[in-house]
Amino acid sequence: MTVQDSATTALRVKELCVDVATPEGWATVVEDVSLAVDVGEIHGLVGESGSGKSLTAMAIMGLITHSQSARVTGGEVLLGDVDLLKLSNRDLRRHQGKDLAMVFQEPMTSLNPAFTVADQIGESIRYHLGASRKEARERSIELLEEVGIADARRRCNDYPHQFSGGMRQRVMLAVALACEPRLLIADEPTTALDVTVQAQMLELIRSLVERHGMAVIFITHDLGVIAEICDRTTVFYAGQVIESGLVGEVIKGPRHPYTEGLLRSVPADDDLPLWWIDGSPPLPGQVSSGCRFSPRCEYSKNECDTHAVPLRLSADGRAIRCALADDLSLNGRD
Amino acid sequence: MTQVLEVSEMSVSFPRRSGLLGKSQPLRVVENVSFEVGKGEVVALVGESGSGKSTIARAVLRLLPIDNGRITLADVDITTLSQRALRPHRRNAQLVFQDPYSSLDPSMTAIEIVEEPLRGFAMSREERLRSAQELLASVGLAGVEGRYPYEFSGGQRQRIAIARALAPRPALIICDEPVSALDLSTQNQIISLLDSLRQSLGVSYLFISHDLSVVRRIADRVLVMYAGEIVEEGPTERVFRDPVHPYTLALLSAVPAVVGDRSKHAKRIVLEGDLPVPGAPPPGCRFHTRCPFAMDVCRSEVPAWTEFDHGVSGRCHLHTSGSTLGFSGLTQFAEDAMASTDRDRGQTSI
Numbered sequence: 183m184t185v186q187d188s189a190t191t192a193l194r195v196k197e198l199c200v201d202v203a204t205p206e207g208w209a210t211v212v213e214d215v216s217l218a219v220d221v222g223e224i225h226g227l228v229g230e231s232g233s234g235k236s237l238t239a240m241a242i243m244g245l246i247t248h249s250q251s252a253r254v255t256g257g258e259v260l261l262g263d264v265d266l267l268k269l270s271n272r273d274l275r276r277h278q279g280k281d282l283a284m285v286f287q288e289p290m291t292s293l294n295p296a297f298t299v300a301d302q303i304g305e306s307i308r309y310h311l312g313a314s315r316k317e318a319r320e321r322s323i324e325l326l327e328e329v330g331i332a333d334a335r336r337r338c339n340d341y342p343h344q345f346s347g348g349m350r351q352r353v354m355l356a357v358a359l360a361c362e363p364r365l366l367i368a369d370e371p372t373t374a375l376d377v378t379v380q381a382q383m384l385e386l387i388r389s390l391v392e393r394h395g396m397a398v399i400f401i402t403h404d405l406g407v408i409a410e411i412c413d414r415t416t417v418f419y420a421g422q423v424i425e426s427g428l429v430g431e432v433i434k435g436p437r438h439p440y441t442e443g444l445l446r447s448v449p450a451d452d453d454l455p456l457w458w459i460d461g462s463p464p465l466p467g468q469v470s471s472g473c474r475f476s477p478r479c480e481y482s483k484n485e486c487d488t489h490a491v492p493l494r495l496s497a498d499g500r501a502i503r504c505a506l507a508d509d510l511s512l513n514g515r516d
Numbered sequence: 517m518t519q520v521l522e523v524s525e526m527s528v529s530f531p532r533r534s535g536l537l538g539k540s541q542p543l544r545v546v547e548n549v550s551f552e553v554g555k556g557e558v559v560a561l562v563g564e565s566g567s568g569k570s571t572i573a574r575a576v577l578r579l580l581p582i583d584n585g586r587i588t589l590a591d592v593d594i595t596t597l598s599q600r601a602l603r604p605h606r607r608n609a610q611l612v613f614q615d616p617y618s619s620l621d622p623s624m625t626a627i628e629i630v631e632e633p634l635r636g637f638a639m640s641r642e643e644r645l646r647s648a649q650e651l652l653a654s655v656g657l658a659g660v661e662g663r664y665p666y667e668f669s670g671g672q673r674q675r676i677a678i679a680r681a682l683a684p685r686p687a688l689i690i691c692d693e694p695v696s697a698l699d700l701s702t703q704n705q706i707i708s709l710l711d712s713l714r715q716s717l718g719v720s721y722l723f724i725s726h727d728l729s730v731v732r733r734i735a736d737r738v739l740v741m742y743a744g745e746i747v748e749e750g751p752t753e754r755v756f757r758d759p760v761h762p763y764t765l766a767l768l769s770a771v772p773a774v775v776g777d778r779s780k781h782a783k784r785i786v787l788e789g790d791l792p793v794p795g796a797p798p799p800g801c802r803f804h805t806r807c808p809f810a811m812d813v814c815r816s817e818v819p820a821w822t823e824f825d826h827g828v829s830g831r832c833h834l835h836t837s838g839s840t841l842g843f844s845g846l847t848q849f850a851e852d853a854m855a856s857t858d859r860d861r862g863q864t865s866i
């Protein structure tokens with residue numbers, strides 16, 4: 183892989199590992215994950231539910247260092263030259279919300295039920311930008327309007343429970359965008375939104391990317407959204423990166439059987455029966471030593487179960503974790 | 517019993533303090549909705565975020581008070597039953613939530629989660645556990661009874677939630693965005709599970725979703741909501757092929773495609789204009805502030821609920837007041853209209 187110019191790389195994650203507590207002890211659920219996101223780039227993370235996308239995002243944000251049930255066991259998270267994993271809480275807080283901000287997958291667990299929406303959006307504007315209470319409030323109203331909340335001036339005094347599921351998601355986006363962060367991590371930010379509102383949110387994110395060169399990590403299970411707004415994509419399976427590359431190339435020519443399966447699950451013709459990858463992913467702590475997808479893989483050979491498969495980088499910037507990749511010709515979508 | 521659920525002219529408000537005096541003024545977020553769900557039928561409720569879908573789900577289950585209207589569940593009028601009198605009927609309608617993470621009690625094992633709703637029944641503990649075990653097996657989760665929610669993937673958790681909803685043998689399951697948190701492969705697995713349960717057990721679903729490709733797969737009929745009102749209703753096939761309401765058309769046109777094929781609705785209609793304010797809808801047609809085809813009449817007169825061919829009904833002046841649509845229908849009309857604006861602006865896409 184070419185050494186990327188650090189002036190254009192907004193974030194670089196190297197060999198990140200996260201463990202979670204299970205009844206049988208600690209289990210690794212994010213293993214050696216590496217990612218790089220350029221300034222002005224939108225990088226999409228996809229993968230089955232439970233594959234480690236949110237934990238990766240939380241680790242980057244510095245949010246699992248003090249948790250009882252999860253811990254970062256290795257790796258680096260470089261924002262410019264600073265390794266966020268090495269910062270003290272106090273130094274980290276100076277970055278959170280300003281340099282990097284996150285839209286959480288579950289708005290209700292991250293919005294504070296005891297504060298009005300205006301207070302929550304205004305808080306980081308006051309903390310980071312030193313705005314007055316009144317300025318922060320006006321800016322909060324503007325932001326609510328930008329995320330399509332009607333009657334924002336009045337509704338900014340409401341509490342989170344007074345909003346619908348999709349409206350809460352948009353409030354989260356407003357909180358995250360309040361200080362125009364250099365890096366936005368958006369964890370399933372549009373799952374509760376219908377397509378018209380979703381299109382509006384995607385447009386808002388894209389405009390910030392274009393205007394300010396914001397870098398974005400966009401976690402979604404919607405391949406349509408990946409195709410629409412992302413430049414690159416990284417596919418997760420059972421805690422590992424199994425494929426990565428430019429969006430167009432991955433969709434047209436997947437090189438890992440799991441990616442092929444995900445693409446095949448996209449309904450094509452309404453008359454064809456629904457298709458899915460049989461079986462379930464391994465539970466944390468119950469992964470085999472060989473390829474983790476092998477038990478569900480239609481191309482699997484004996485060797486797949488016995489040898490751990492390294493992530494291989496090819497000359498064209500693709501990364502694939504499949505021992506058979508060179509021999510398979512997989513179907514994408516076009 | 518042919519209808520499992522009948523809702524007629526139901527309105528729902530939330531109390532809301534406003535102004536300096538903090539006077540409470542109700543905010544009506546669901547206005548006069550009527551619909552039915554037949555036995556073994558899947559009815560989808562789609563519509564914009566904040567349009568009132570979850571409110572309808574909760575009101576129908578009497579988890580929220582209603583202003584007026586009638587709710588009949590499995591032939592029993594439950595509108596005014598006391599919570600106590602309601603209890604035996606509650607089991608007839610179960611709810612599955614969007615979020616498989618927070619909707620399951622983290623301190624209970626899978627089998628306890630499924631067994632719990634059976635506790636009010638005249639069954640021994642052994643019978644309840646056996647029944648719960650069978651239910652888990654029927655959703656493809658045999659042999660994992662003693663595990664806790666966090667040990668399962670999102671798709672597996674959603675299957676536990678479905679098994680729990682099925683436990684009291686309800687006539688109706690209301691699914692509020694049951695698959696939107698899941699990846700596509702898992703979504704497909706769950707949808708086909710719901711479909712096979714409908715066939716084997718005859719349960720009906722009220723299926724709330726904003727994902728039209730999912731709705732198209734599973735629903736017999738679809739109800740489209742906008743700003744607290746139902747604006748269109750009909751057989752899924754028909755509504756998707758030739759919607760009568762411009763909002764439905766806009767919804768259909770905005771689905772992001774994985775690959776550049778939006779053939780059926782090649783052009784995306786981007787909705788502009790003021791969003792509806794809950795509780796204070798604009799006069800006339802509620803959609804007129806954002807409708808690309810709004811006429812004068814739309815700004816002043818509420819369009820009447822009208823029945824069209826093929827079992828489709830809806831409210832839109834384009835079809836009724838001195839119809840400009842002729843026989844070509846809304847889809848063709850919209851394409852022509854957009855083509856001519858493109859020519860005027862000298863551009864090719866909207």
Ligand SMILES: Nc1ncnc2c1ncn2[C@@H]1O[C@H](COP(=O)(O)OP(=O)(O)OP(=O)(O)O)[C@@H](O)[C@H]1O
Nearest residue numbers: 202203211231232233234235236237251252666670
């Ligand atoms: N705090 C925690 N304690 C214990 N296990 C956890 C914790 N958080 C996550 N896990 C487990 O770690 C694994 C990865 O979870 P993560 O939330 O990162 O998945 P995800 O890819 O974001 O999935 P989804 O698409 O469902 O959001 C899962 O098996 C999950 O159950």
Ligand SMILES: Nc1ncnc2c1ncn2[C@@H]1O[C@H](COP(=O)(O)OP(=O)(O)OP(=O)(O)O)[C@@H](O)[C@H]1O
Nearest residue numbers: 344345346347348530565566567568569570571794
């Ligand atoms: N407890 C509450 N108090 C006050 N207003 C509420 C309350 N719950 C919902 N609302 C308001 O009622 C309206 C309809 O909300 P509802 O949750 O039914 O929308 P929805 O169609 O389910 O939207 P979404 O797709 O975003 O989940 C919204 O304007 C919302 O803010």
Ligand SMILES: [Mg+2]
Nearest residue numbers: 235236237287
């Ligand atoms: Mg997640």
Ligand SMILES: [Mg+2]
Nearest residue numbers: 346347569570
């Ligand atoms: Mg809702």
